[in-house]
Amino acid sequence: MMRIPRRSPLLPGALLVCVLLPGAQAAAQDVLVQAHRLVLAPDSVLTDSAILVRDGKVAYVGADIPAEARSAARRVDYGDATITPGFVVATSTLGRDADFGETAVAFTPDLRAIEAFDPWQDELKLLPALGVTAIGLAPSARNVAGGIGGLVKPGAAQGRIAEPEAFVGFSLAADARNPERMPTSLMGAKEMLREAFDTAKTGVEIGPDLAVLRQVMAGTRRAVVHADTYAELNAALELSQQFGFQPVLVGAREAAKVLPRLATVGAAVVLDTLDPEGRLATLRLPAQLAEAGVPFCFAGRSDRLRLSAALAVRNGLDRRTALAALTRTPAQLLGLQDRVGALRQGCAADFVVHHGDLLDLGARHVATWIDGRCVFGDEPQQARTATPNTTSAAGDRR
Amino acid sequence: MQRLRSLFVPAVLSAWVCCAPGLFAQEPEAPPSPAAGSAEPPPQEPQNAETPEAPRNEGRRRSGGRRRAIVAIQAGTVHPVSGPAIDDGVVLLRGDRIVAVGKQGELPVPDNAVVHSFPTGHVYPGLIDAETDAFADQNLKNDGTLDGGAELADGLTWNGERDDQLVAGGVTTAYIAVRSGARLRGQGAIVRPMKDGFELWQGKEHAAVELRMTEGPGASHPLQRAQQLEQQGNLFDGLDDFRKAQEKYDEELKKYEKDFEAWLDHHKKKSGQPEKPAEGGEAKPAEAPPQQPGPGGPGGEGRRGGRRGTGERPPRPGGGGGEVSQEEFEEALATLMAVMAEAPTTAQDPKPAEPKQEPKPGEGQPNGPAGQKPEEKKDEGPKRPTWPKKPNPDPTKDALLKVVDGDLPLRVEAHRPDELRTALAMQREHEIPLLVLEQAYGADSVAEEIARQGAMVVLTDLLPYSIVPATVTRHPYAGFDPTTLATKLQAAGVPFAIASGKSRLAPLLPMMAAAAIGRGLSEDAALRAITLTPAEILGVAGDTGSLQQGKYADVLVTDGPLFSTDSRVLLVLARGRTEFEAK
Numbered sequence: 012m013m014r015i016p017r018r019s020p021l022l023p024g025a026l027l028v029c030v031l032l033p034g035a036q037a038a039a040q041d042v043l044v045q046a047h048r049l050v051l052a053p054d055s056v057l058t059d060s061a062i063l064v065r066d067g068k069v070a071y072v073g074a075d076i077p078a079e080a081r082s083a084a085r086r087v088d089y090g091d092a093t094i095t096p097g098f099v100v101a102t103s104t105l106g107r108d109a110d111f112g113e114t115a116v117a118f119t120p121d122l123r124a125i126e127a128f129d130p131w132q133d134e135l136k137l138l139p140a141l142g143v144t145a146i147g148l149a150p151s152a153r154n155v156a157g158g159i160g161g162l163v164k165p166g167a168a169q170g171r172i173a174e175p176e177a178f179v180g181f182s183l184a185a186d187a188r189n190p191e192r193m194p195t196s197l198m199g200a201k202e203m204l205r206e207a208f209d210t211a212k213t214g215v216e217i218g219p220d221l222a223v224l225r226q227v228m229a230g231t232r233r234a235v236v237h238a239d240t241y242a243e244l245n246a247a248l249e250l251s252q253q254f255g256f257q258p259v260l261v262g263a264r265e266a267a268k269v270l271p272r273l274a275t276v277g278a279a280v281v282l283d284t285l286d287p288e289g290r291l292a293t294l295r296l297p298a299q300l301a302e303a304g305v306p307f308c309f310a311g312r313s314d315r316l317r318l319s320a321a322l323a324v325r326n327g328l329d330r331r332t333a334l335a336a337l338t339r340t341p342a343q344l345l346g347l348q349d350r351v352g353a354l355r356q357g358c359a360a361d362f363v364v365h366h367g368d369l370l371d372l373g374a375r376h377v378a379t380w381i382d383g384r385c386v387f388g389d390e391p392q393q394a395r396t397a398t399p400n401t402t403s404a405a406g407d408r409r
Numbered sequence: 410m411q412r413l414r415s416l417f418v419p420a421v422l423s424a425w426v427c428c429a430p431g432l433f434a435q436e437p438e439a440p441p442s443p444a445a446g447s448a449e450p451p452p453q454e455p456q457n458a459e460t461p462e463a464p465r466n467e468g469r470r471r472s473g474g475r476r477r478a479i480v481a482i483q484a485g486t487v488h489p490v491s492g493p494a495i496d497d498g499v500v501l502l503r504g505d506r507i508v509a510v511g512k513q514g515e516l517p518v519p520d521n522a523v524v525h526s527f528p529t530g531h532v533y534p535g536l537i538d539a540e541t542d543a544f545a546d547q548n549l550k551n552d553g554t555l556d557g558g559a560e561l562a563d564g565l566t567w568n569g570e571r572d573d574q575l576v577a578g579g580v581t582t583a584y585i586a587v588r589s590g591a592r593l594r595g596q597g598a599i600v601r602p603m604k605d606g607f608e609l610w611q612g613k614e615h616a617a618v619e620l621r622m623t624e625g626p627g628a629s630h631p632l633q634r635a636q637q638l639e640q641q642g643n644l645f646d647g648l649d650d651f652r653k654a655q656e657k658y659d660e661e662l663k664k665y666e667k668d669f670e671a672w673l674d675h676h677k678k679k680s681g682q683p684e685k686p687a688e689g690g691e692a693k694p695a696e697a698p699p700q701q702p703g704p705g706g707p708g709g710e711g712r713r714g715g716r717r718g719t720g721e722r723p724p725r726p727g728g729g730g731g732e733v734s735q736e737e738f739e740e741a742l743a744t745l746m747a748v749m750a751e752a753p754t755t756a757q758d759p760k761p762a763e764p765k766q767e768p769k770p771g772e773g774q775p776n777g778p779a780g781q782k783p784e785e786k787k788d789e790g791p792k793r794p795t796w797p798k799k800p801n802p803d804p805t806k807d808a809l810l811k812v813v814d815g816d817l818p819l820r821v822e823a824h825r826p827d828e829l830r831t832a833l834a835m836q837r838e839h840e841i842p843l844l845v846l847e848q849a850y851g852a853d854s855v856a857e858e859i860a861r862q863g864a865m866v867v868l869t870d871l872l873p874y875s876i877v878p879a880t881v882t883r884h885p886y887a888g889f890d891p892t893t894l895a896t897k898l899q900a901a902g903v904p905f906a907i908a909s910g911k912s913r914l915a916p917l918l919p920m921m922a923a924a925a926i927g928r929g930l931s932e933d934a935a936l937r938a939i940t941l942t943p944a945e946i947l948g949v950a951g952d953t954g955s956l957q958q959g960k961y962a963d964v965l966v967t968d969g970p971l972f973s974t975d976s977r978v979l980l981v982l983a984r985g986r987t988e989f990e991a992k
Binding site for chain 1: 975
């Protein structure tokens, strides 16, 4: 097997961050954000603690904050509120499926989703109010091999690209089968992928498209596969077993039918956000996945992310896994857990503030911060004694 | 406005007092019980003292003798809703009623009581879903031809697993309505969900008249909308005439009875056989039509009560009369006269059956007596009275009359502010005592008006973004947010209930209330919105909606606070019966 030079996804990404991050160059003052409850990650919670935000990132956490930095920083105290990492949506086209799928050709693994990204898109502006701080911008499910997805973030005025190349999107779902072009059937779709992976594995001269598949097989790029029904899931799992990669299955409506195999293969699942009126079997699926040890997260309607996690809890899921499904798990599935989805040192300072546990719908959403800036809700006064729950307008969404 | 208020506020109150006697009686009790049920124990102590013998009377209704014992539910926190929460509280039940609510240790529990203990649990009154389509036949939902007289209680059925979820989620009372395309969607029913079915709430099978005053979110021309809404006013058109016609009929019926008696007396005397005709005479009015409408006749009661049943029968003799031919009539008259004149006891039994059918209608015909037998002195005696013409039965108008009289609430589904304003104008114009606004998404701009007119609101779709996704901004309903609306209604003093609207969402009722808390509503208000307030809106607050002495033993026990997402339901009792128990 020959090694192919692979592009580092980080370098161009970092460059873009520097170019696009608004205000990054104006060496901003450090911000010390305090709250009664500080959830760094689902299994790591600090009480009456703080994080120090520097240049849009978490520079220090809790007791690690140097005294001089602490005293020099601007202080934001959310009183008895809870700070939680912002929500990460694993895959989304931000409502523009058509722009993220090259319908004439089914096999385009080297296209980049960020090429079609519009930082001024309306939907991006709504996301902070919903607690969403990062989105895996993915090619749509219309192509068998749709292309490379990146990570984008909403902002106060406009969105930005945080990581241009993160994962590659495949699809075996019904959307990928198009009577106008090959493949028109699930058989054809599976065969198309199998052939491509085969060529990528054994071929000598390969193009940039097959190079992407090679990265998947080498484990340097996550493969996100749209598959809903048993037959589609089965096909995806067979391919992943054959070519040795751990797929992230998107949709996976009938995941309950392949539950043990998911764990064996090391697959993860991106579930559609839950519909409260949906079938009981669907509402109970998250708890089943957790029990089987399959990592999962939610994507779909971003206004239902929090509700989906709450519904999953209501149907038997434990709170920790539910919170992970909103934050850490999607970041892991995109291979970006060091960047987003947690409030550890070096991660982006993306977080949401609630009065109470956000998995209880009674917990009021107070604010959303992205890259160290408050983009939704109110910043409380600096005074240590100030209690943020007097800012009643913060919870209103419209 | 003032005048209006003075007009129907007393009516509201009186209707209320009738429907919910317990409500006002209990209010004074609640405040003095901040010390965890201090007000409630006194009345119970004597009761508890007599527990050993007293329960027998209570339990007689139920076949299972075991239920007669006092059941004590002890829990970490008891939320009576009518008063502040009680730490380490206890609820005593006997039969289907609550006997006492208080604090453990202060409220004596009889030795023979069956004790259920939930040291960290929370006890709430059974939840009330003020609007759901559970148990409604699917076909009803698509039926655009319903009218105000259609009784949904007749079309209820059990739809399987999802309907079980109501009681498993702690809902012990629910109001059933369907959102069909009809303008008047029939009369909703109040049911008691059970673990494998439901039972109708006796006396509340017809709980409200449902009116649709919205075309939904379909965008339309504003002036066209105004026109459409204006036409809603014609709903009550002709109602006064209908009432007058009914009243006139009642009067005429009375007059007919009187005239008939007079006519009969006349002929009794005339026949010269005081005893026998008297007997015959007695027989006739006894079985004759006058008796038939008799119960329906006097007063307005029959007008309401005899809606469909009696509406059809009486017209037959009367209406049939109009079609009797001249020959038939004369023949019948001759027979009658013969009977009247000579019939001794023998004629009495077999004959009356024939004469009574035809003669009476026949008599009503204009030139009847002018027929063959001029020897009878008809010109001297009173004329045989005419059977009054019954107005055409109209179940819709019957229902609307009940609405206007305050016997039934009018429940109006209205979404946008203009629709709500039309509904409120309708209430003012027709002095509707009980108005309930359903959905009412745009109510924040008319909240004060709603409060002023004493209308009530049933909110649905409280789960975040359940009307319109956040990403859709050009939808006509994009600005509506029932979740924040609850807080605004609370501030304006509008009584509101939070309802699931759909049976599939029934288990999420507490979550909906929690969503409102997340937008600023207090927990107490949220709890009230799924218990006592809906009970008031449904007119059953005398029997349920809070944990108070004398109310039904509708009890929900959870392992954590109700509004916590992962709280599990441990036990649900409905009228003392176990409807759900966690394994």
